[in-house]
Structure formats: structure tokens, C-alpha cells
Amino acid sequence: MHRYLRAVGFSKIQKREEYEELVRFTSECYQTEETAATVEGEDFSERRKVFADQMGLMVRGVYDDKDEFHSEYCVPYFIGRSERSYEDIVIERHAEKESYAGVCDDMNLGVSLIFYLQNVTEYLNRVRYGRTDQVSASLVLSGLSVEGKILMPVYQKMPVVSEIRASQERNRMLQAARDGDEDAIENLTLEDMDTYSMISRRISDEDVFSIVTTHFMPCGVECDHYNIMGEILEVRLLENNKTEEKIYALTIETNEIVLDICINQEDLMGEPLPGRRFRGIIWLQGLVHFEEKW
Numbered sequence: 001m002h003r004y005l006r007a008v009g010f011s012k013i014q015k016r017e018e019y020e021e022l023v024r025f026t027s028e029c030y031q032t033e034e035t036a037a038t039v040e041g042e043d044f045s046e047r048r049k050v051f052a053d054q055m056g057l058m059v060r061g062v063y064d065d066k067d068e069f070h071s072e073y074c075v076p077y078f079i080g081r082s083e084r085s086y087e088d089i090v091i092e093r094h095a096e097k098e099s100y101a102g103v104c105d106d107m108n109l110g111v112s113l114i115f116y117l118q119n120v121t122e123y124l125n126r127v128r129y130g131r132t133d134q135v136s137a138s139l140v141l142s143g144l145s146v147e148g149k150i151l152m153p154v155y156q157k158m159p160v161v162s163e164i165r166a167s168q169e170r171n172r173m174l175q176a177a178r179d180g181d182e183d184a185i186e187n188l189t190l191e192d193m194d195t196y197s198m199i200s201r202r203i204s205d206e207d208v209f210s211i212v213t214t215h216f217m218p219c220g221v222e223c224d225h226y227n228i229m230g231e232i233l234e235v236r237l238l239e240n241n242k243t244e245e246k247i248y249a250l251t252i253e254t255n256e257i258v259l260d261i262c263i264n265q266e267d268l269m270g271e272p273l274p275g276r277r278f279r280g281i282i283w284l285q286g287l288v289h290f291e292e293k294w
Contacts (some may be wrong), residue, residue, distance in 0.1 A: 009240025
């Protein structure tokens with residue numbers, strides 16, 4: 001059973017028989033279906049069933065020669081609402097099954113961003129026409145979480161022009177460092193050492209979460225899992241139309257990245273309100289809006 005089923009309102013699914021019945025229900029009562037041909041020539045299909053606004057379950061499988069559908073696996077999904085443009089998005093297949101991960105660079109993080117691809121059939125149609133190179137596209141990020149806490153906000157002054165310019169200069173140096181500029185690498189190293197020194201001085205008298213207001217860090221051994229903390233911009237309380245479980249949909253800003261996350265009300269400690277902060281572990285998903293349409 002998928003660990004993140006509870007994030008979209010299926011926390012009571014405990015037995016395999018219950019899970020298989022849920023997969024069968026989703027496969028037979030789907031609302032949308034998209035198909036594409038795989039590299040091996042199979043007819044691959046994504047069947048989606050919506051259980052709350054922008055979230056639900058997706059059953060992926062293949063059609064046989066008799067045009068009968070055989071489900072292979074089921075994943076929960078949540079579609080975000082904030083788009084961001086990226087260059088050179090690379091998409092690669094997982095070894096185990098017909099699922100894909102996307103990779104792109106984000107200057108605000110300083111590391112590569114890895115996400116679970118939601119629209120596989122659209123990508124497979126690109127592959128069919130030989131468009132497997134790096135792409136520039138808009139990306140809608142979202143996260144599913146099964147554990148989270150609400151933290152109180154910290155006072156922050158409005159950024160002045162000099163701080164904005166310093167942030168832009170850091171992004172420029174990050175790009176230069178990626179291109180092999182040794183001076184940029186040295187400057188970034190010195191800057192990180194200064195930051196570490198400042199935190200070491202303050203940590204003896206202050207709480208770490210009053211010093212670090214936001215973070216976005218890889219978590220665990222799975223590449224698309226992240227430990228995040230960010231400011232809550234918007235809160236929506238949704239309801240699974242099958243189980244009637246309550247789910248929070250939160251719009252978060254973390255490291256200047258805006259994304260939407262969903263979490264079961266029972267898994268969130270504290271009351272989420274705009275201005276407060278969310279801290280938790282998310283499974284990052286992404287919907288890529290390719291520029292070319294097929």
C-alpha cells in the first residue's frame with residue numbers, strides 16, 4: 001500500500017483487501033483517462049479519479065491485445081496552482097516500473113530539484129516523436145505530507161534594495177559556479193563560512209527556528225522527499241468525497257519557491273493560518289506543461 005494514501009484522505013485503509021478494492025473502484029469509476037505508447041510498444045494508460053479539489057488517485061496500467069486494461073500500480077496525487085518556469089528539465093524513467101522522475105536546477109536552492117512526474121502519458125507522447133532532450137517548460141510543484149507541524153512566525157523586516165541585490169548577486173554566482181567559475185566557487189564558500197559562523201554565535205542564546213526561518217532540504221534515501229519549512233500564504237480545508245476525511249491544502253513559500261501541499265488534518269500538529277509556518281516532510285510531485293503540444 002502506498003504510504004501517502006492518507007495525505008489525500010484514505011488513512012483508514014489498513015488491509016490489502018481494502019487497498020485492492022480501492023484500486024479496483026478507482027480503475028472502474030475513473031473520470032479521466034489518457035493513453036500513450038511506451039518504448040516497448042505497449043498501450044500505457046493513466047486513469048484518474050478525483051476525490052477532492054485537485055487531488056485523488058491515479059491508476060496506471062496497460063491494455064493487452066484484447067483491449068482489456070490491467071492495472072500495474074496506484075498513486076495518490078495533488079495538483080498545485082503555482083507555476084514556475086525552468087530551463088533544461090530532464091526526465092528519466094524509474095528502473096522498477098513505468099514511472100518517471102524530473103530533475104531541474106533551482107538557483108534559490110543551490111541544488112537540483114527532483115520530483116515525481118504526474119503527467120507521464122504526455123511525456124511518452126514526446127518520446128514517441130523523438131523529443132527526449134532537455135526541455136524548457138513551466139512546472140507546477142506540489143507536495144504530499146503525512147507528518148507536519150505548525151510553527152509561530154518570526155519577525156522579519158521588509159527586504160531593502162541592498163538585500164535584494166545581494167540575493168540576485170548570489171544567484172548569479174551560483175550559476176557561474178555551476179559553469180566552473182573558480183572565483184565564484186571561492187566566494188560562495190567564504191559566504192557559507194560566514195553564515196555558519198553567525199549561526200554558531202547565535203545558537204547559544206536563540207532557538208534554531210528563530211534563526212532559520214525557511215529551509216528546503218533533501219530527506220532520507222528517496223530523492224523526491226524533502227524536509228521543508230516555509231511561510232503559509234493560504235489555507236484551504238478540503239473533504240474527501242468518499243471517506244469524508246478532512247485535508248488541509250496549504251500554499252507555502254519556502255526559499256522563494258511557492259508550492260501547494262496537502263496533509264490529512266489528523267497528521268498536522270497545530271492550527272494552520274496565513275503568516276504562520278509549516279514544517280514537515282513532503283513527497284514532491286510535478287506537473288510539467290511542455291511548450292510543444294502533440
